Amino acid sequence: MDLPYTRIKGGVCAAREFLGSAISCGIKNPKSDRLDLSLIYSKIGCLSAGMFTQNRVKAAPVRVSQSHLRAESLRAIITNSGNANACTGPTGMQDAKNMAKETSKLLGLRQREVGVCSTGVIGLPMPMIRIEPKYEGLVAGLGPKNGNDVARSIITSDTHEKEFAISFELHGKRVRIGGCAKGAGMINPNMATMLCFITTDANIGKRGLKEAIENSVENTFNRITIDGDTSTNDSVIVLANGAAENKTIRRGTKECRDFSHALEFVMNKLAKSIVRDGERVTKFVTLEVKSARNASDAKKVAQAVANSSLVKSSWNGEDPNWGRIIHAVGYSGASIREEFVDIYYESKAACKGGLQAKTNPEVLRNIVSKPAFKITIDLGIGDANHRIYSSDLSPEYVDFNRSEYAYWKQAKKDGLV
Amino acid sequence: MDLPYTRIKGGVCAAREFLGSAISCGIKNPKSDRLDLSLIYSKIGCLSAGMFTQNRVKAAPVRVSQSHLRAESLRAIITNSGNANACTGPTGMQDAKNMAKETSKLLGLRQREVGVCSTGVIGLPMPMIRIEPKYEGLVAGLGPKNGNDVARSIITSDTHEKEFAISFELHGKRVRIGGCAKGAGMINPNMATMLCFITTDANIGKRGLKEAIENSVENTFNRITIDGDTSTNDSVIVLANGAAENKTIRRGTKECRDFSHALEFVMNKLAKSIVRDGERVTKFVTLEVKSARNASDAKKVAQAVANSSLVKSSWNGEDPNWGRIIHAVGYSGASIREEFVDIYYESKAACKGGLQAKTNPEVLRNIVSKPAFKITIDLGIGDANHRIYSSDLSPEYVDFNRSEYAYWKQAKKDGLV
Numbered sequence: 001m002d003l004p005y006t007r008i009k010g011g012v013c014a015a016r017e018f019l020g021s022a023i024s025c026g027i028k029n030p031k032s033d034r035l036d037l038s039l040i041y042s043k044i045g046c047l048s049a050g051m052f053t054q055n056r057v058k059a060a061p062v063r064v065s066q067s068h069l070r071a072e073s074l075r076a077i078i079t080n081s082g083n084a085n086a087c088t089g090p091t092g093m094q095d096a097k098n099m100a101k102e103t104s105k106l107l108g109l110r111q112r113e114v115g116v117c118s119t120g121v122i123g124l125p126m127p128m129i130r131i132e133p134k135y136e137g138l139v140a141g142l143g144p145k146n147g148n149d150v151a152r153s154i155i156t157s158d159t160h161e162k163e164f165a166i167s168f169e170l171h172g173k174r175v176r177i178g179g180c181a182k183g184a185g186m187i188n189p190n191m192a193t194m195l196c197f198i199t200t201d202a203n204i205g206k207r208g209l210k211e212a213i214e215n216s217v218e219n220t221f222n223r224i225t226i227d228g229d230t231s232t233n234d235s236v237i238v239l240a241n242g243a244a245e246n247k248t249i250r251r252g253t254k255e256c257r258d259f260s261h262a263l264e265f266v267m268n269k270l271a272k273s274i275v276r277d278g279e280r281v282t283k284f285v286t287l288e289v290k291s292a293r294n295a296s297d298a299k300k301v302a303q304a305v306a307n308s309s310l311v312k313s314s315w316n317g318e319d320p321n322w323g324r325i326i327h328a329v330g331y332s333g334a335s336i337r338e339e340f341v342d343i344y345y346e347s348k349a350a351c352k353g354g355l356q357a358k359t360n361p362e363v364l365r366n367i368v369s370k371p372a373f374k375i376t377i378d379l380g381i382g383d384a385n386h387r388i389y390s391s392d393l394s395p396e397y398v399d400f401n402r403s404e405y406a407y408w409k410q411a412k413k414d415g416l417v
Numbered sequence: 418m419d420l421p422y423t424r425i426k427g428g429v430c431a432a433r434e435f436l437g438s439a440i441s442c443g444i445k446n447p448k449s450d451r452l453d454l455s456l457i458y459s460k461i462g463c464l465s466a467g468m469f470t471q472n473r474v475k476a477a478p479v480r481v482s483q484s485h486l487r488a489e490s491l492r493a494i495i496t497n498s499g500n501a502n503a504c505t506g507p508t509g510m511q512d513a514k515n516m517a518k519e520t521s522k523l524l525g526l527r528q529r530e531v532g533v534c535s536t537g538v539i540g541l542p543m544p545m546i547r548i549e550p551k552y553e554g555l556v557a558g559l560g561p562k563n564g565n566d567v568a569r570s571i572i573t574s575d576t577h578e579k580e581f582a583i584s585f586e587l588h589g590k591r592v593r594i595g596g597c598a599k600g601a602g603m604i605n606p607n608m609a610t611m612l613c614f615i616t617t618d619a620n621i622g623k624r625g626l627k628e629a630i631e632n633s634v635e636n637t638f639n640r641i642t643i644d645g646d647t648s649t650n651d652s653v654i655v656l657a658n659g660a661a662e663n664k665t666i667r668r669g670t671k672e673c674r675d676f677s678h679a680l681e682f683v684m685n686k687l688a689k690s691i692v693r694d695g696e697r698v699t700k701f702v703t704l705e706v707k708s709a710r711n712a713s714d715a716k717k718v719a720q721a722v723a724n725s726s727l728v729k730s731s732w733n734g735e736d737p738n739w740g741r742i743i744h745a746v747g748y749s750g751a752s753i754r755e756e757f758v759d760i761y762y763e764s765k766a767a768c769k770g771g772l773q774a775k776t777n778p779e780v781l782r783n784i785v786s787k788p789a790f791k792i793t794i795d796l797g798i799g800d801a802n803h804r805i806y807s808s809d810l811s812p813e814y815v816d817f818n819r820s821e822y823a824y825w826k827q828a829k830k831d832g833l834v
Contacts, residue, residue, distance in 0.1 A: 057747025057748075057771075086744070087740060087771050089756070122743065123743070123772075125773070231744060309726070309815075309818070313815045314819065317820035318819075318820070323540030338474045361825050365822065397726075397815070401726070401727055401731065403738075404740075405737075408778050417778070
């Protein structure tokens with residue numbers, strides 16, 4: 001899959017005719033100048049598609065972006081980090097709409113052409129007083145080399161920005177796809193607590209773009225988990241402006257499949273980088289479930305194992321504890337036969353037919369002592385498979401997530417609550 | 418509910434004609450003399466009923482006890498801790514059967530009158546070489562005052578034994594119910610990783626006893642969670658020997674309901690003591706979900722909130738973070754309307770109609786700083802309720818559960834793997 005793609009510099013501004021801008025307004029921390037407001041903009045008209053959290057509690061910007069995407073194609077996305085604008089009621093909706101409105105005025109677009117995203121603490125009113133004075137500077141700062149600033153501005157508890165871009169041949173033209181993402185906590189299959197913005201200069205039809213994003217998200221962002229929590233703000237948005245001047249890609253063609261694979265390739269890089277940078281994560285674990293009775297069972301097993309506190313704690317302890325893995329297989333709800341279950345750490349058997357295998361435990365221990373390893377669970381009763389990228393659970397994760405109280409105290413000081 | 422019951426001394430030997438015994442055979446730790454093998458025995462014939470884990474991976478002793486209970490009534494239960502005898506294949510089944518067989522011979526019972534329970538590490542062969550020499554001493558040690566020894570012998574990562582007993586009037590006779598339990602980790606609604614043995618001298622019919630245990634478990638052990646992991650060994654067994662000489666309690670009568678309430682009262686005390694003594698737990702949280710559309714939704718919401726790593730981390734941090742609670746409500750799968758959700762810490766509103774309430778955050782913070790508190794989630798769209806007893810997630814829990822490797826090393830030294 002790597003072969004036809006050339007990795008290129010940059011992220012969300014790597015495709016032609018896309019500009020970015022990021023600025024600090026003090027939402028993350030009034031006392032520091034961390035970037036926390038950003039803008040992505042296509043100089044020329046473009047098509048868009050998006051996928052959003054399946055949490056029934058949806059942040060205001062998610063509702064606004066969904067409605068704008070239904071009505072029209074987006075050409076710009078404004079994003080703040082530090083406050084999720086979730087559980088903020090009609091005021092939060094108005095705040096999200098105003099962010100789109102003010103940006104659209106300055107860019108000469110219709111309000112519905114601007115998407116809005118937010119990430120951060122849930123339940124606090126938006127500090128609009130910090131955002132409003134910054135719109136003009138944000139738009140004035142737009143440039144083709146600011147993709148990295150955008151990537152840095154959207155991160156919260158991530159330790160570093162995540163961006164990736166490629167180019168490849170399509171219909172004899174060189175097409176670019178690039179993007180950035182943030183994650184770190186509240187990460188679960190079914191759209192993690194994450195934002196991902198992808199731009200491409202491919203010329204692609206609306207239906208082809210929609211299909212490509214749906215398939216790609218299913219195989220990438222829906223297959224990662226850090227803590228099993230699904231957030232209120234997850235958003236993946238793709239903008240395609242056609243600047244590569246390839247013949248329009250139509251749904252169902254070979255070119256559409258090629259484009260979809262390339263999109264999935266970019267998303268997969270970003271998804272895996274989210275897990276690697278999970279909150280206080282020390283292990284990157286590829287979990288492969290094989291030979292399940294059906295696809296739904298394969299997924300249930302992968303999710304139960306990947307989200308078990310006890311399994312994840314043992315990964316943190318570098319303990320090849322297959323007993324805990326099979327116990328999670330057992331309560332996953334999938335149809336299984338204990339006596340057919342094999343469990344491998346890389347290529348070494350830890351469990352054969354539901355029993356301790358002959359492999360020396362020290363060999364298994366050496367595998368789980370590595371920063372990244374693969375565990376295969378072969379259920380031996382069918383032909384359905386499922387893969388998830390997961391991580392360990394560390395004492396430091398819990399410690400890190402003990403309190404967001406500082407945000408509430410600051411909000412009180414600001415007169416917001 | 419407290420009123421008609423008198424708390425009495427003791428636990429699993431508090432009811433008349435029940436004897437207990439416990440001994441150390443070095444399964445927990447060959448170098449220490451911690452009690453790890455126990456026996457409960459009724460001097461006279463009795464009826465029994467049991468409920469077991471819903472994990473599809475069932476430990477050998479669970480299978481053996483289930484089969485003995487179907488065939489006949491139990492009169493004795495032998496239990497070891499330190500090894501779960503789970504994922505041990507035909508050898509494990511033979512080991513569990515032998516434990517029943519050897520005990521039954523010494524007690525002059527049929528093999529099927531002896532239940533078997535195990536708790537401890539999954540996947541390691543049973544160290545029968547340590548258990549076999551101990552049967553005679555175990556039976557010889559039976560006495561009416563050894564209930565506390567039994568309670569201590571079944572605990573693993575628990576910090577203390579859990580026992581409780583009451584007496585009450587029924588049909589003009591004084592009836593006793595007492596028991597002991599162990600828990601601590603792998604605790605989830607749907608039978609926690611726990612063992613619970615209850616004895617009663619009530620004279621009750623088989624069908625009445627079955628109904629009473631089913632109702633009581635549903636309202637007690639199925640409503641606690643520590644880490645959301647469901648174990649392979651969960652067992653609740655009740656023995657009733659009729660020594661109180663009350664008129665036989667028949668299913669469907671007022672007396673049967675009274676007995677059932679008393680049994681539930683005892684189980685509730687034991688269930689709550691399991692949560693309070695959860696692995697490295699610092700908070701006991703009563704989670705009350707109200708006004709859900711239906712019972713299934715109420716349960717989904719309670720379980721999602723009670724098992725969210727982020728919610729539990731915030732409880733550990735004494736942070737009244739209702740934003741994380743409503744986010745778990747949103748992904749629970751239940752039908753909810755964000756704008757109708759109220760969240761209370763004790764009687765103080767943190768969230769009203771999906772929004773930050775007016776209560777001073779410091780007031781809420783004082784509540785979650787207590788070792789035990791209640792959170793009520795009022796969904797405002799129906800009349801179904803569900804209650805769960807839960808706990809926080811501490812950095813120390815993860816640290817405690819990082820490795821069971823010492824057990825595997827010992828097993829290797831013993832030639833078991």
